[in-house]
Amino acid sequence: MNLSIAIVGLPNVGKSTLFSALTKREVKISPIPFSTIDPNKAQVFVPDERLDQLAKLNPQSKVQPAIIEFVDVAGLIKNAHKGAGLGNQFLAQIRECQLILQVLRGFDKGIENVLGKINPQEEAEIVNLELLMKDLQTLEKILQKLEKEKDKEKLPLLQKIKENLEKGVAIRDLNLEEKEKEMIKDYQFLSQKPILYLLNSSSKESFSFPFIDLCLDLKEELEIGQFSEKELKELGIKSNLDLVIKACYNKLDLVTFYTLAGKKETRAWPLKRGENILKAAGKIHSQFEKEFKRAEVINWKELIKIGSFEEAKKLGKIKIVGKDYQVQDGDVIEIKI
Ligand SMILES: Nc1nc2c(ncn2[C@@H]2O[C@H](COP(=O)(O)OP(=O)(O)OP(=O)(O)O)[C@@H](O)[C@H]2O)c(=O)[nH]1
Ligand SMILES: [Mg+2]
Known part of the structure:
Protein backbone atom coordinates (compact mmCIF):
# COMPACT_ATOMS: atom_id res chain seq x y z
CA MET A 1 0.00 0.00 0.00
CA ILE A 37 -6.00 19.66 -13.80
CA ASP A 38 -4.60 16.14 -13.84
CA PRO A 39 -3.00 15.30 -10.50
CA ASN A 40 0.80 15.29 -10.17
CA LYS A 41 2.14 12.37 -8.16
CA ALA A 42 5.63 11.66 -6.87
CA GLN A 43 7.36 9.88 -4.01
CA VAL A 44 9.75 11.34 -1.47
CA PHE A 45 12.06 9.85 1.12
CA VAL A 46 11.17 10.42 4.77
CA PRO A 47 14.10 12.03 6.61
CA ASP A 48 15.06 9.84 9.56
CA GLU A 49 18.00 10.50 11.90
CA ARG A 50 17.64 7.05 13.48
CA LEU A 51 18.12 5.41 10.07
CA ASP A 52 21.21 7.54 9.46
CA GLN A 53 22.69 6.41 12.76
CA LEU A 54 21.84 2.75 12.15
CA ALA A 55 23.44 2.94 8.70
CA LYS A 56 26.73 3.90 10.32
CA LEU A 57 26.86 0.43 11.93
CA ASN A 58 27.18 -1.10 8.45
CA PRO A 59 28.83 1.56 6.31
CA GLN A 60 28.84 -0.65 3.19
CA SER A 61 25.11 -1.17 3.29
CA LYS A 62 22.62 0.52 0.98
CA VAL A 63 20.41 2.97 2.86
CA GLN A 64 16.71 2.92 2.06
CA PRO A 65 14.46 5.41 3.85
CA ALA A 66 10.69 5.03 4.14
CA ILE A 67 8.74 6.51 1.23
CA ILE A 68 5.59 8.59 1.08
CA GLU A 69 3.74 9.83 -1.98
CA PHE A 70 2.42 13.34 -2.52
CA VAL A 71 -0.46 14.03 -4.87
CA ASP A 72 -0.96 17.58 -6.15
CA ASP A 217 7.14 30.53 2.41
CA LEU A 218 6.66 28.07 -0.44
CA LYS A 219 8.03 30.25 -3.21
CA GLU A 220 11.21 30.68 -1.20
CA GLU A 221 11.37 26.93 -0.51
CA LEU A 222 11.19 26.27 -4.25
CA GLU A 223 14.01 28.73 -4.85
CA ILE A 224 16.12 27.21 -2.05
CA GLY A 225 15.81 23.87 -3.86
CA GLN A 226 17.85 25.25 -6.77
CA PHE A 227 20.94 25.59 -4.57
CA SER A 228 23.41 22.82 -3.75
CA GLU A 229 24.04 21.77 -0.13
CA LYS A 230 27.37 23.58 -0.29
CA GLU A 231 25.83 26.81 -1.56
CA LEU A 232 23.15 26.70 1.13
CA LYS A 233 25.82 26.36 3.81
CA GLU A 234 27.74 29.29 2.40
CA LEU A 235 24.60 31.40 2.23
CA GLY A 236 23.53 30.34 5.72
CA ILE A 237 20.02 29.30 4.66
CA LYS A 238 18.21 26.03 5.03
CA SER A 239 15.10 24.37 3.73
CA ASN A 240 12.17 23.66 6.02
CA LEU A 241 10.63 21.03 3.79
CA ASP A 242 11.83 18.18 6.00
CA LEU A 243 9.44 19.55 8.62
CA VAL A 244 6.54 19.11 6.21
CA ILE A 245 7.47 15.52 5.34
CA LYS A 246 7.97 14.61 9.00
CA ALA A 247 4.72 16.27 10.09
CA CYS A 248 2.83 14.30 7.44
CA TYR A 249 4.50 11.06 8.40
CA ASN A 250 3.71 11.61 12.08
CA LYS A 251 0.10 12.49 11.37
CA LEU A 252 -0.38 9.19 9.51
CA ASP A 253 -0.12 7.43 12.90
CA LEU A 254 2.64 5.04 11.95
CA VAL A 255 5.54 3.42 13.66
CA THR A 256 8.86 2.87 11.89
CA PHE A 257 10.73 -0.40 12.07
CA TYR A 258 14.13 -1.18 10.60
CA THR A 259 15.82 -4.11 8.87
CA LEU A 260 19.51 -4.71 8.21
CA ALA A 261 19.28 -7.52 5.61
CA GLY A 262 22.47 -9.20 6.80
CA LYS A 263 24.36 -5.88 6.60
CA LYS A 264 23.41 -5.45 2.93
CA GLU A 265 20.67 -2.86 3.30
CA THR A 266 19.71 -0.61 6.21
CA ARG A 267 16.07 0.10 5.64
CA ALA A 268 13.21 1.96 7.32
CA TRP A 269 9.65 0.66 6.98
CA PRO A 270 6.38 2.33 7.95
CA LEU A 271 3.75 0.27 9.71
CA LYS A 272 0.35 1.22 11.09
CA ARG A 273 0.57 1.72 14.85
CA GLY A 274 -0.73 -1.37 16.65
CA GLU A 275 -0.04 -3.84 13.83
CA ASN A 276 1.74 -7.08 14.61
CA ILE A 277 5.01 -8.47 13.37
CA LEU A 278 3.32 -10.76 10.86
CA LYS A 279 2.11 -7.64 9.01
CA ALA A 280 5.63 -6.23 9.22
CA ALA A 281 7.01 -9.47 7.76
CA GLY A 282 4.51 -9.25 4.90
CA LYS A 283 5.73 -5.76 4.08
CA ILE A 284 9.27 -7.04 3.63
CA HIS A 285 8.28 -10.05 1.54
CA SER A 286 5.07 -12.08 1.19
CA GLN A 287 7.13 -15.25 1.77
CA PHE A 288 8.22 -13.90 5.16
CA GLU A 289 4.58 -13.59 6.16
CA LYS A 290 3.61 -17.05 4.89
CA GLU A 291 6.55 -18.92 6.36
CA PHE A 292 7.06 -16.84 9.51
CA LYS A 293 8.48 -18.86 12.41
CA ARG A 294 9.71 -16.19 14.80
CA ALA A 295 11.53 -12.86 14.79
CA GLU A 296 14.48 -11.33 16.54
CA VAL A 297 13.95 -7.80 17.80
CA ILE A 298 16.00 -5.08 19.43
CA ASN A 299 15.35 -1.38 19.97
CA TRP A 300 17.45 0.80 17.61
CA LYS A 301 19.08 2.81 20.40
CA GLU A 302 20.19 -0.27 22.25
CA LEU A 303 21.60 -1.75 19.06
CA ILE A 304 23.62 1.39 18.42
CA LYS A 305 24.95 1.29 21.98
CA ILE A 306 26.06 -2.33 21.55
CA GLY A 307 27.38 -1.90 18.01
CA SER A 308 26.17 -4.99 16.16
CA PHE A 309 23.36 -7.52 16.00
CA GLU A 310 25.80 -10.42 16.63
CA GLU A 311 27.20 -8.77 19.75
CA ALA A 312 23.68 -8.03 21.00
CA LYS A 313 22.84 -11.72 20.54
CA LYS A 314 25.88 -12.79 22.54
CA LEU A 315 24.82 -10.43 25.32
CA GLY A 316 21.32 -11.86 25.30
CA LYS A 317 19.82 -8.50 24.37
CA ILE A 318 17.81 -9.75 21.39
CA LYS A 319 14.16 -10.56 22.06
CA ILE A 320 12.67 -13.61 20.36
CA VAL A 321 9.04 -12.91 19.49
CA GLY A 322 6.11 -14.75 17.91
CA LYS A 323 3.66 -13.64 15.26
CA ASP A 324 1.40 -11.72 17.65
CA TYR A 325 4.14 -9.39 18.84
CA GLN A 326 3.05 -5.76 18.40
CA VAL A 327 5.78 -3.87 16.59
CA GLN A 328 7.14 -0.90 18.56
CA ASP A 329 8.42 2.31 17.04
CA GLY A 330 12.19 1.99 16.57
CA ASP A 331 12.34 -1.83 16.54
CA VAL A 332 15.13 -3.40 14.49
CA ILE A 333 13.78 -6.69 13.21
CA GLU A 334 15.06 -9.90 11.71
CA ILE A 335 12.44 -12.37 10.52
CA LYS A 336 13.18 -16.09 10.74
CA ILE A 337 11.45 -18.47 8.34
N1 LIG B 1 4.51 35.89 -3.90
C1 LIG B 1 4.31 34.57 -3.77
N2 LIG B 1 3.82 33.89 -4.83
C2 LIG B 1 3.61 32.57 -4.68
C3 LIG B 1 3.88 31.87 -3.48
N3 LIG B 1 3.57 30.58 -3.65
C4 LIG B 1 3.11 30.46 -4.91
N4 LIG B 1 3.14 31.65 -5.55
C5 LIG B 1 2.73 31.96 -6.93
O1 LIG B 1 1.34 31.77 -7.03
C6 LIG B 1 0.98 31.25 -8.30
C7 LIG B 1 0.15 29.98 -8.13
O2 LIG B 1 0.99 28.96 -7.58
P1 LIG B 1 0.69 27.41 -7.85
O3 LIG B 1 1.67 26.66 -7.06
O4 LIG B 1 0.60 27.15 -9.30
O5 LIG B 1 -0.76 27.34 -7.18
P2 LIG B 1 -1.78 26.10 -7.12
O6 LIG B 1 -2.35 26.12 -5.75
O7 LIG B 1 -1.12 24.87 -7.58
O8 LIG B 1 -2.91 26.59 -8.15
P3 LIG B 1 -3.92 25.69 -9.03
O9 LIG B 1 -3.19 24.56 -9.64
O10 LIG B 1 -4.41 26.66 -10.04
O11 LIG B 1 -5.01 25.25 -8.10
C8 LIG B 1 2.30 31.04 -9.05
O12 LIG B 1 2.52 32.14 -9.90
C9 LIG B 1 3.32 30.98 -7.94
O13 LIG B 1 4.61 31.38 -8.37
C10 LIG B 1 4.42 32.62 -2.39
O14 LIG B 1 4.72 32.09 -1.30
N5 LIG B 1 4.60 33.95 -2.59
MG1 LIG C 1 -1.44 23.68 -9.21
Whole structure:
Protein backbone atom coordinates (compact mmCIF):
# COMPACT_ATOMS: atom_id res chain seq x y z
CA MET A 1 0.00 0.00 0.00
CA ASN A 2 1.27 3.47 -0.91
CA LEU A 3 1.17 6.05 1.84
CA SER A 4 -0.33 8.94 -0.07
CA ILE A 5 -0.89 12.52 0.95
CA ALA A 6 -3.26 14.76 -0.98
CA ILE A 7 -2.20 18.39 -1.29
CA VAL A 8 -5.48 20.29 -1.46
CA GLY A 9 -6.67 23.88 -1.31
CA LEU A 10 -8.19 26.73 -3.27
CA PRO A 11 -6.66 27.63 -6.66
CA ASN A 12 -3.51 29.76 -6.66
CA VAL A 13 -2.54 29.11 -3.05
CA GLY A 14 0.77 27.41 -3.94
CA LYS A 15 -0.09 23.68 -4.03
CA SER A 16 2.01 22.92 -7.12
CA THR A 17 4.79 25.13 -5.76
CA LEU A 18 4.84 22.95 -2.62
CA PHE A 19 4.65 19.75 -4.66
CA SER A 20 7.54 20.80 -6.86
CA ALA A 21 9.67 21.87 -3.89
CA LEU A 22 8.99 18.59 -2.06
CA THR A 23 9.48 16.20 -4.94
CA LYS A 24 11.99 18.16 -7.09
CA ARG A 25 9.70 17.63 -10.06
CA GLU A 26 8.99 20.34 -12.57
CA VAL A 27 5.25 20.86 -12.79
CA LYS A 28 3.03 23.63 -14.06
CA ILE A 29 3.12 26.57 -11.65
CA SER A 30 1.20 29.54 -12.91
CA PRO A 31 -0.65 32.66 -11.71
CA ILE A 32 -3.77 31.52 -13.57
CA PRO A 33 -6.25 29.72 -11.28
CA PHE A 34 -6.94 26.04 -12.03
CA SER A 35 -3.53 25.48 -13.63
CA THR A 36 -3.39 21.96 -12.30
CA ILE A 37 -6.00 19.66 -13.80
CA ASP A 38 -4.60 16.14 -13.84
CA PRO A 39 -3.00 15.30 -10.50
CA ASN A 40 0.80 15.29 -10.17
CA LYS A 41 2.14 12.37 -8.16
CA ALA A 42 5.63 11.66 -6.87
CA GLN A 43 7.36 9.88 -4.01
CA VAL A 44 9.75 11.34 -1.47
CA PHE A 45 12.06 9.85 1.12
CA VAL A 46 11.17 10.42 4.77
CA PRO A 47 14.10 12.03 6.61
CA ASP A 48 15.06 9.84 9.56
CA GLU A 49 18.00 10.50 11.90
CA ARG A 50 17.64 7.05 13.48
CA LEU A 51 18.12 5.41 10.07
CA ASP A 52 21.21 7.54 9.46
CA GLN A 53 22.69 6.41 12.76
CA LEU A 54 21.84 2.75 12.15
CA ALA A 55 23.44 2.94 8.70
CA LYS A 56 26.73 3.90 10.32
CA LEU A 57 26.86 0.43 11.93
CA ASN A 58 27.18 -1.10 8.45
CA PRO A 59 28.83 1.56 6.31
CA GLN A 60 28.84 -0.65 3.19
CA SER A 61 25.11 -1.17 3.29
CA LYS A 62 22.62 0.52 0.98
CA VAL A 63 20.41 2.97 2.86
CA GLN A 64 16.71 2.92 2.06
CA PRO A 65 14.46 5.41 3.85
CA ALA A 66 10.69 5.03 4.14
CA ILE A 67 8.74 6.51 1.23
CA ILE A 68 5.59 8.59 1.08
CA GLU A 69 3.74 9.83 -1.98
CA PHE A 70 2.42 13.34 -2.52
CA VAL A 71 -0.46 14.03 -4.87
CA ASP A 72 -0.96 17.58 -6.15
CA VAL A 73 -4.71 17.81 -6.59
CA ALA A 74 -6.61 20.35 -8.70
CA GLY A 75 -7.73 23.52 -6.92
CA LEU A 76 -11.22 23.51 -5.50
CA ILE A 77 -13.77 26.18 -4.77
CA LYS A 78 -17.12 26.47 -3.04
CA ASN A 79 -19.70 24.03 -4.45
CA ALA A 80 -17.08 21.86 -6.13
CA HIS A 81 -19.14 18.85 -4.99
CA LYS A 82 -21.92 20.13 -7.27
CA GLY A 83 -19.50 20.57 -10.14
CA ALA A 84 -18.32 24.18 -9.60
CA GLY A 85 -14.80 24.97 -10.83
CA LEU A 86 -13.21 21.71 -11.86
CA GLY A 87 -15.89 19.98 -9.88
CA ASN A 88 -16.01 16.48 -8.67
CA GLN A 89 -13.00 14.86 -10.19
CA PHE A 90 -10.56 16.04 -7.55
CA LEU A 91 -12.61 14.45 -4.79
CA ALA A 92 -11.99 10.98 -6.17
CA GLN A 93 -8.27 11.68 -6.05
CA ILE A 94 -8.46 12.56 -2.35
CA ARG A 95 -10.28 9.29 -1.68
CA GLU A 96 -7.15 7.32 -2.60
CA CYS A 97 -5.04 9.19 -0.01
CA GLN A 98 -4.61 8.59 3.71
CA LEU A 99 -3.95 12.20 4.72
CA ILE A 100 -4.99 15.65 3.53
CA LEU A 101 -2.47 18.48 3.53
CA GLN A 102 -4.31 21.73 2.96
CA VAL A 103 -2.31 24.72 1.71
CA LEU A 104 -3.75 28.05 2.85
CA ARG A 105 -2.94 31.33 1.22
CA GLY A 106 -0.92 33.70 3.39
CA PHE A 107 0.96 35.65 0.71
CA ASP A 108 -0.73 38.65 -0.80
CA LYS A 109 1.28 39.81 -3.78
CA GLY A 110 0.36 40.17 -7.41
CA ILE A 111 -1.31 36.78 -7.89
CA GLU A 112 -5.08 36.53 -8.31
CA ASN A 113 -6.77 35.48 -5.09
CA VAL A 114 -9.92 33.47 -5.81
CA LEU A 115 -11.33 34.23 -2.36
CA GLY A 116 -10.72 37.94 -2.83
CA LYS A 117 -8.97 38.27 0.53
CA ILE A 118 -6.48 36.58 2.83
CA ASN A 119 -8.52 34.41 5.17
CA PRO A 120 -7.01 31.00 6.08
CA GLN A 121 -9.94 30.18 8.36
CA GLU A 122 -12.48 30.63 5.58
CA GLU A 123 -10.34 28.59 3.16
CA ALA A 124 -10.21 25.75 5.67
CA GLU A 125 -13.97 25.94 6.13
CA ILE A 126 -14.64 25.88 2.37
CA VAL A 127 -12.59 22.72 1.88
CA ASN A 128 -14.06 21.05 4.94
CA LEU A 129 -17.58 21.77 3.77
CA GLU A 130 -16.86 20.33 0.33
CA LEU A 131 -15.49 17.14 1.87
CA LEU A 132 -18.53 16.92 4.10
CA MET A 133 -21.00 17.49 1.26
CA LYS A 134 -19.29 14.88 -0.86
CA ASP A 135 -19.53 12.41 2.03
CA LEU A 136 -23.24 13.19 2.35
CA GLN A 137 -23.73 12.39 -1.35
CA THR A 138 -21.82 9.12 -0.96
CA LEU A 139 -23.77 8.29 2.18
CA GLU A 140 -27.18 8.79 0.53
CA LYS A 141 -26.34 6.06 -1.97
CA ILE A 142 -24.99 3.71 0.68
CA LEU A 143 -28.04 4.21 2.88
CA GLN A 144 -30.44 3.48 0.02
CA LYS A 145 -28.63 0.23 -0.64
CA LEU A 146 -28.48 -0.80 3.02
CA GLU A 147 -32.15 0.02 3.56
CA LYS A 148 -33.06 -2.19 0.61
CA GLU A 149 -30.95 -4.98 2.06
CA LYS A 150 -32.56 -4.39 5.48
CA ASP A 151 -29.11 -4.18 7.05
CA LYS A 152 -29.25 -4.04 10.86
CA GLU A 153 -25.59 -3.67 11.65
CA LYS A 154 -24.30 -0.68 9.72
CA LEU A 155 -27.50 1.32 9.30
CA PRO A 156 -27.67 2.92 12.78
CA LEU A 157 -24.01 3.96 12.60
CA LEU A 158 -24.35 5.43 9.13
CA GLN A 159 -27.52 7.26 10.13
CA LYS A 160 -25.67 8.76 13.11
CA ILE A 161 -22.88 9.86 10.75
CA LYS A 162 -25.39 11.39 8.36
CA GLU A 163 -27.08 13.41 11.10
CA ASN A 164 -23.72 14.77 12.18
CA LEU A 165 -22.61 15.61 8.65
CA GLU A 166 -25.86 17.53 8.21
CA LYS A 167 -24.95 19.52 11.31
CA GLY A 168 -21.52 20.23 9.82
CA VAL A 169 -19.54 17.74 11.94
CA ALA A 170 -16.78 15.94 10.03
CA ILE A 171 -16.44 12.18 10.61
CA ARG A 172 -12.91 12.64 11.99
CA ASP A 173 -14.41 14.69 14.85
CA LEU A 174 -16.97 12.06 15.86
CA ASN A 175 -14.68 10.06 18.18
CA LEU A 176 -15.83 6.77 16.66
CA GLU A 177 -14.83 3.54 18.37
CA GLU A 178 -12.30 1.28 16.66
CA LYS A 179 -15.07 -1.20 15.92
CA GLU A 180 -17.12 1.51 14.21
CA LYS A 181 -14.13 2.73 12.22
CA GLU A 182 -13.57 -0.80 11.01
CA MET A 183 -17.20 -1.02 9.86
CA ILE A 184 -16.92 2.04 7.60
CA LYS A 185 -13.30 1.60 6.55
CA ASP A 186 -14.07 0.53 3.00
CA TYR A 187 -16.17 3.62 2.22
CA GLN A 188 -13.07 5.84 2.56
CA PHE A 189 -15.06 8.87 3.63
CA LEU A 190 -13.25 12.12 2.88
CA SER A 191 -14.12 13.97 6.07
CA GLN A 192 -12.74 11.05 8.09
CA LYS A 193 -9.23 11.55 6.78
CA PRO A 194 -6.81 13.36 9.07
CA ILE A 195 -5.92 16.86 7.92
CA LEU A 196 -2.87 19.09 8.32
CA TYR A 197 -2.87 22.82 7.61
CA LEU A 198 0.07 24.59 6.00
CA LEU A 199 0.04 28.37 5.76
CA ASN A 200 1.96 29.66 2.73
CA SER A 201 3.54 32.70 4.30
CA SER A 202 6.93 33.81 5.56
CA SER A 203 5.45 34.64 8.93
CA LYS A 204 2.65 33.32 11.08
CA GLU A 205 2.61 36.43 13.23
CA SER A 206 -0.16 38.31 11.48
CA PHE A 207 -2.40 35.26 11.78
CA SER A 208 -3.82 34.07 15.06
CA PHE A 209 -5.14 30.72 13.95
CA PRO A 210 -4.21 27.94 16.36
CA PHE A 211 -5.29 25.27 13.85
CA ILE A 212 -2.35 26.03 11.55
CA ASP A 213 0.24 23.24 11.86
CA LEU A 214 2.99 24.52 9.57
CA CYS A 215 4.02 27.88 8.18
CA LEU A 216 6.40 28.10 5.20
CA ASP A 217 7.14 30.53 2.41
CA LEU A 218 6.66 28.07 -0.44
CA LYS A 219 8.03 30.25 -3.21
CA GLU A 220 11.21 30.68 -1.20
CA GLU A 221 11.37 26.93 -0.51
CA LEU A 222 11.19 26.27 -4.25
CA GLU A 223 14.01 28.73 -4.85
CA ILE A 224 16.12 27.21 -2.05
CA GLY A 225 15.81 23.87 -3.86
CA GLN A 226 17.85 25.25 -6.77
CA PHE A 227 20.94 25.59 -4.57
CA SER A 228 23.41 22.82 -3.75
CA GLU A 229 24.04 21.77 -0.13
CA LYS A 230 27.37 23.58 -0.29
CA GLU A 231 25.83 26.81 -1.56
CA LEU A 232 23.15 26.70 1.13
CA LYS A 233 25.82 26.36 3.81
CA GLU A 234 27.74 29.29 2.40
CA LEU A 235 24.60 31.40 2.23
CA GLY A 236 23.53 30.34 5.72
CA ILE A 237 20.02 29.30 4.66
CA LYS A 238 18.21 26.03 5.03
CA SER A 239 15.10 24.37 3.73
CA ASN A 240 12.17 23.66 6.02
CA LEU A 241 10.63 21.03 3.79
CA ASP A 242 11.83 18.18 6.00
CA LEU A 243 9.44 19.55 8.62
CA VAL A 244 6.54 19.11 6.21
CA ILE A 245 7.47 15.52 5.34
CA LYS A 246 7.97 14.61 9.00
CA ALA A 247 4.72 16.27 10.09
CA CYS A 248 2.83 14.30 7.44
CA TYR A 249 4.50 11.06 8.40
CA ASN A 250 3.71 11.61 12.08
CA LYS A 251 0.10 12.49 11.37
CA LEU A 252 -0.38 9.19 9.51
CA ASP A 253 -0.12 7.43 12.90
CA LEU A 254 2.64 5.04 11.95
CA VAL A 255 5.54 3.42 13.66
CA THR A 256 8.86 2.87 11.89
CA PHE A 257 10.73 -0.40 12.07
CA TYR A 258 14.13 -1.18 10.60
CA THR A 259 15.82 -4.11 8.87
CA LEU A 260 19.51 -4.71 8.21
CA ALA A 261 19.28 -7.52 5.61
CA GLY A 262 22.47 -9.20 6.80
CA LYS A 263 24.36 -5.88 6.60
CA LYS A 264 23.41 -5.45 2.93
CA GLU A 265 20.67 -2.86 3.30
CA THR A 266 19.71 -0.61 6.21
CA ARG A 267 16.07 0.10 5.64
CA ALA A 268 13.21 1.96 7.32
CA TRP A 269 9.65 0.66 6.98
CA PRO A 270 6.38 2.33 7.95
CA LEU A 271 3.75 0.27 9.71
CA LYS A 272 0.35 1.22 11.09
CA ARG A 273 0.57 1.72 14.85
CA GLY A 274 -0.73 -1.37 16.65
CA GLU A 275 -0.04 -3.84 13.83
CA ASN A 276 1.74 -7.08 14.61
CA ILE A 277 5.01 -8.47 13.37
CA LEU A 278 3.32 -10.76 10.86
CA LYS A 279 2.11 -7.64 9.01
CA ALA A 280 5.63 -6.23 9.22
CA ALA A 281 7.01 -9.47 7.76
CA GLY A 282 4.51 -9.25 4.90
CA LYS A 283 5.73 -5.76 4.08
CA ILE A 284 9.27 -7.04 3.63
CA HIS A 285 8.28 -10.05 1.54
CA SER A 286 5.07 -12.08 1.19
CA GLN A 287 7.13 -15.25 1.77
CA PHE A 288 8.22 -13.90 5.16
CA GLU A 289 4.58 -13.59 6.16
CA LYS A 290 3.61 -17.05 4.89
CA GLU A 291 6.55 -18.92 6.36
CA PHE A 292 7.06 -16.84 9.51
CA LYS A 293 8.48 -18.86 12.41
CA ARG A 294 9.71 -16.19 14.80
CA ALA A 295 11.53 -12.86 14.79
CA GLU A 296 14.48 -11.33 16.54
CA VAL A 297 13.95 -7.80 17.80
CA ILE A 298 16.00 -5.08 19.43
CA ASN A 299 15.35 -1.38 19.97
CA TRP A 300 17.45 0.80 17.61
CA LYS A 301 19.08 2.81 20.40
CA GLU A 302 20.19 -0.27 22.25
CA LEU A 303 21.60 -1.75 19.06
CA ILE A 304 23.62 1.39 18.42
CA LYS A 305 24.95 1.29 21.98
CA ILE A 306 26.06 -2.33 21.55
CA GLY A 307 27.38 -1.90 18.01
CA SER A 308 26.17 -4.99 16.16
CA PHE A 309 23.36 -7.52 16.00
CA GLU A 310 25.80 -10.42 16.63
CA GLU A 311 27.20 -8.77 19.75
CA ALA A 312 23.68 -8.03 21.00
CA LYS A 313 22.84 -11.72 20.54
CA LYS A 314 25.88 -12.79 22.54
CA LEU A 315 24.82 -10.43 25.32
CA GLY A 316 21.32 -11.86 25.30
CA LYS A 317 19.82 -8.50 24.37
CA ILE A 318 17.81 -9.75 21.39
CA LYS A 319 14.16 -10.56 22.06
CA ILE A 320 12.67 -13.61 20.36
CA VAL A 321 9.04 -12.91 19.49
CA GLY A 322 6.11 -14.75 17.91
CA LYS A 323 3.66 -13.64 15.26
CA ASP A 324 1.40 -11.72 17.65
CA TYR A 325 4.14 -9.39 18.84
CA GLN A 326 3.05 -5.76 18.40
CA VAL A 327 5.78 -3.87 16.59
CA GLN A 328 7.14 -0.90 18.56
CA ASP A 329 8.42 2.31 17.04
CA GLY A 330 12.19 1.99 16.57
CA ASP A 331 12.34 -1.83 16.54
CA VAL A 332 15.13 -3.40 14.49
CA ILE A 333 13.78 -6.69 13.21
CA GLU A 334 15.06 -9.90 11.71
CA ILE A 335 12.44 -12.37 10.52
CA LYS A 336 13.18 -16.09 10.74
CA ILE A 337 11.45 -18.47 8.34
N1 LIG B 1 4.51 35.89 -3.90
C1 LIG B 1 4.31 34.57 -3.77
N2 LIG B 1 3.82 33.89 -4.83
C2 LIG B 1 3.61 32.57 -4.68
C3 LIG B 1 3.88 31.87 -3.48
N3 LIG B 1 3.57 30.58 -3.65
C4 LIG B 1 3.11 30.46 -4.91
N4 LIG B 1 3.14 31.65 -5.55
C5 LIG B 1 2.73 31.96 -6.93
O1 LIG B 1 1.34 31.77 -7.03
C6 LIG B 1 0.98 31.25 -8.30
C7 LIG B 1 0.15 29.98 -8.13
O2 LIG B 1 0.99 28.96 -7.58
P1 LIG B 1 0.69 27.41 -7.85
O3 LIG B 1 1.67 26.66 -7.06
O4 LIG B 1 0.60 27.15 -9.30
O5 LIG B 1 -0.76 27.34 -7.18
P2 LIG B 1 -1.78 26.10 -7.12
O6 LIG B 1 -2.35 26.12 -5.75
O7 LIG B 1 -1.12 24.87 -7.58
O8 LIG B 1 -2.91 26.59 -8.15
P3 LIG B 1 -3.92 25.69 -9.03
O9 LIG B 1 -3.19 24.56 -9.64
O10 LIG B 1 -4.41 26.66 -10.04
O11 LIG B 1 -5.01 25.25 -8.10
C8 LIG B 1 2.30 31.04 -9.05
O12 LIG B 1 2.52 32.14 -9.90
C9 LIG B 1 3.32 30.98 -7.94
O13 LIG B 1 4.61 31.38 -8.37
C10 LIG B 1 4.42 32.62 -2.39
O14 LIG B 1 4.72 32.09 -1.30
N5 LIG B 1 4.60 33.95 -2.59
MG1 LIG C 1 -1.44 23.68 -9.21
